[in-house]
Amino acid sequence: MTGDVAVLGAGMHPWGKWGRSFVEYGTAAAREALVDAGLEWRDVGSIVGADTVRGGYPGYVAGATFAKALGWQGARVASVYAACASGAQAINAARAQILAGLADVVLVVGADAAPKGFFRPAGGDRPDDPDWLRFRVLGATNPTYFGLYARRRMALHGDTLEDFAQVKVKNAACGALNPHARYRTAVTAEEVAASAVVADPLRLLDICATSDGGAALVLSSMEFARRHGAPDPVRIRAVSTVTPTYPNTVLDLPDIATDSAAGVEPQGPVFRASIARAAYEEAGIGPRDLSLAEVYDLSTALELQWYEDLGLCGEGEGAKLLREGTTSLGGLIPVNASGGLASFGEAVPAQAIAQVCELTWQLLGTAGARQVAGARAGITANQGLFGHGSAVVAVR
Numbered sequence: 001m002t003g004d005v006a007v008l009g010a011g012m013h014p015w016g017k018w019g020r021s022f023v024e025y026g027t028a029a030a031r032e033a034l035v036d037a038g039l040e041w042r043d044v045g046s047i048v049g050a051d052t053v054r055g056g057y058p059g060y061v062a063g064a065t066f067a068k069a070l071g072w073q074g075a076r077v078a079s080v081y082a083a084c085a086s087g088a089q090a091i092n093a094a095r096a097q098i099l100a101g102l103a104d105v106v107l108v109v110g111a112d113a114a115p116k117g118f119f120r121p122a123g124g125d126r127p128d129d130p131d132w133l134r135f136r137v138l139g140a141t142n143p144t145y146f147g148l149y150a151r152r153r154m155a156l157h158g159d160t161l162e163d164f165a166q167v168k169v170k171n172a173a174c175g176a177l178n179p180h181a182r183y184r185t186a187v188t189a190e191e192v193a194a195s196a197v198v199a200d201p202l203r204l205l206d207i208c209a210t211s212d213g214g215a216a217l218v219l220s221s222m223e224f225a226r227r228h229g230a231p232d233p234v235r236i237r238a239v240s241t242v243t244p245t246y247p248n249t250v251l252d253l254p255d256i257a258t259d260s261a262a263g264v265e266p267q268g269p270v271f272r273a274s275i276a277r278a279a280y281e282e283a284g285i286g287p288r289d290l291s292l293a294e295v296y297d298l299s300t301a302l303e304l305q306w307y308e309d310l311g312l313c314g315e316g317e318g319a320k321l322l323r324e325g326t327t328s329l330g331g332l333i334p335v336n337a338s339g340g341l342a343s344f345g346e347a348v349p350a351q352a353i354a355q356v357c358e359l360t361w362q363l364l365g366t367a368g369a370r371q372v373a374g375a376r377a378g379i380t381a382n383q384g385l386f387g388h389g390s391a392v393v394a395v396r
Helices: 022-037 062-070 086-099 130-136 142-157 161-175 189-194 222-227 271-283 300-309 318-323 340-344 348-364
Strands: 005-016 046-050 052-054 057-059 076-080 105-113 197-199 212-220 234-240 292-295 377-384 388-395
Touching: 005 022, 005 086, 005 222, 005 348, 022 062, 022 105, 022 212, 022 348, 046 062, 046 086, 046 348, 052 105, 052 348, 062 076, 062 105, 076 086, 086 105, 086 212, 086 234, 086 348, 086 377, 086 388, 105 348, 142 197, 142 300, 142 318, 161 189, 161 300, 161 318, 161 340, 212 222, 212 348, 234 271, 234 348, 271 300, 271 377, 271 388, 292 300, 292 348, 300 318, 340 348, 348 377, 348 388
Parallel strands: 046 076, 046 105, 292 377
Antiparallel strands: 005 212, 005 234, 052 057, 105 212, 234 388, 377 388
16 A cells, blocks of 8 residues: 555635634635535545644644534544644544545644734643743743744854844745735845844744634545546655654753753754654655755744754754755745745644645645746654654655
């Protein structure tokens, strides 16, 4: 049995701050994906929802919520929560059902109506929750972590404020070409430098916003795709959902301590690099085979780190790759041709699915003005809190 599953349809609700229910965004994205696939909702054998989280519990049984909104028709249902990796976990659950023969067609949906400002944990005392601890004990909000990580890169690799600003400039230029993006205006490095300091050294334009939005995919078996008249669809070839490996010696949100590099010699790649490595191994490709990548740019500095963790360059060479134009649209390996989170903001359950939507459109050659010429293979990468890996390889 092949490990590939077909992407028959992709759909999104535009990102923004719309003030409506996440169910509305997810349902709109799902219907768009079904139209793109040329299928009716009743043709779907299973639906997997990436959970929205509010009030300290996974949100509203997302899979069944979307099934009800689309109209009960008896489909199997599953709901997945893995923080920012929820979308990739949902894709992985859908793929497993297809490869196991439990369903020919699976709809994957994620959507969010994010709170204003930066994310924070729900109320109540939870001393066994590392996310609660880093907020309540350290006061380490997400932007604080982003700023600390930026300082780490500056100290270890010589990255500069100008390097960080150029990541935003690159992504904003792509986002200006994307009708689904929230922010569709190009910016200059001077505008980034002039924006308010949020967590030194990062400015407001270095950090992604929180957003409303939704994304959906229609996945199927390769046999169903052929019967459906899609002999050469985009195919998902690998999904990596690995966890960290001991010793984990690089500080990683939300943890407030690491394993000791002095006590135990680090072995193998750091967590983020291991996410990509597992995806490459499963897909049977490497970084040199990629046409593009969509990565999790919570901050400009973190995008540079992903260049290295994906193996696009050596350790400490991320800024050099950026300066050379390699990761820009028209470069050898464009990164975040969609505009990334810099242009979308975070709609947590939807973003890993949205990354695969972008790969799908790029591999089909339907991405319009932001099209990567001759795209044949792409990878997505992000991570969820508490050790959730997330990477998807799609090919055509």
